[in-house]
Amino acid sequence: METVLGLMDLDLALREDEPAALADESNDAQRRQHEKWHKANRMSILIMKRAMTEIVRGGILNNDKVKALLEAVGRNSMSQRRLRREA
Template structure:
């Protein structure tokens, strides 16, 4: 787990954050938010920015502002580090972490339809070739269905089961017949 180590440096375990490539936005966002939370620098994403301190500001107000500014700086740096260079230029430059995440999200919301299409093509063309276990094959298909559900494209469990059955080898014919004739 990520955390602060004695020398004052931060071990973020960042190897688990994928680079944002265009078709992995939801996974990328989840991992970025988890990492920022584990590092305890997600404050700029969770709260509204406090007002800029003035001469009459209290020490507490100044400290609150400094924590938020630090969180914002580090969050933006981490976010930018995990955006593919070919995508980085298409995202508007933002100085606030919240605005940055919103701009990135807006960039990828329109690609949801394309992602759904890609996932549907992958799901409908999957065939169990015997190179891995049937359970692993089914779990992979369920994962694709879950990704589609997260994009608000839902279909019934029965529909998914039919996709799975159709993807199995001919040797599973008796099982398919049994399933289809069972009420």
């Protein structure tokens, strides 16, 4: 999934931390970077959720940051594998 997002130039939200909140004195470059990061974050979340089965989506809490969503998917996947081995 990370590769797909990288190829689509949407991995910014995975590579960089969320930029600081905009202030009245923020310049145009800061505003563009802020918007670019938030757009990449939103699009990445949509793509990841679309790629998940309904069962996987249901087992993961809603996240508003793609990094947190990716971590939750990883934890869920490890838990599922552990349960299958124990069964």
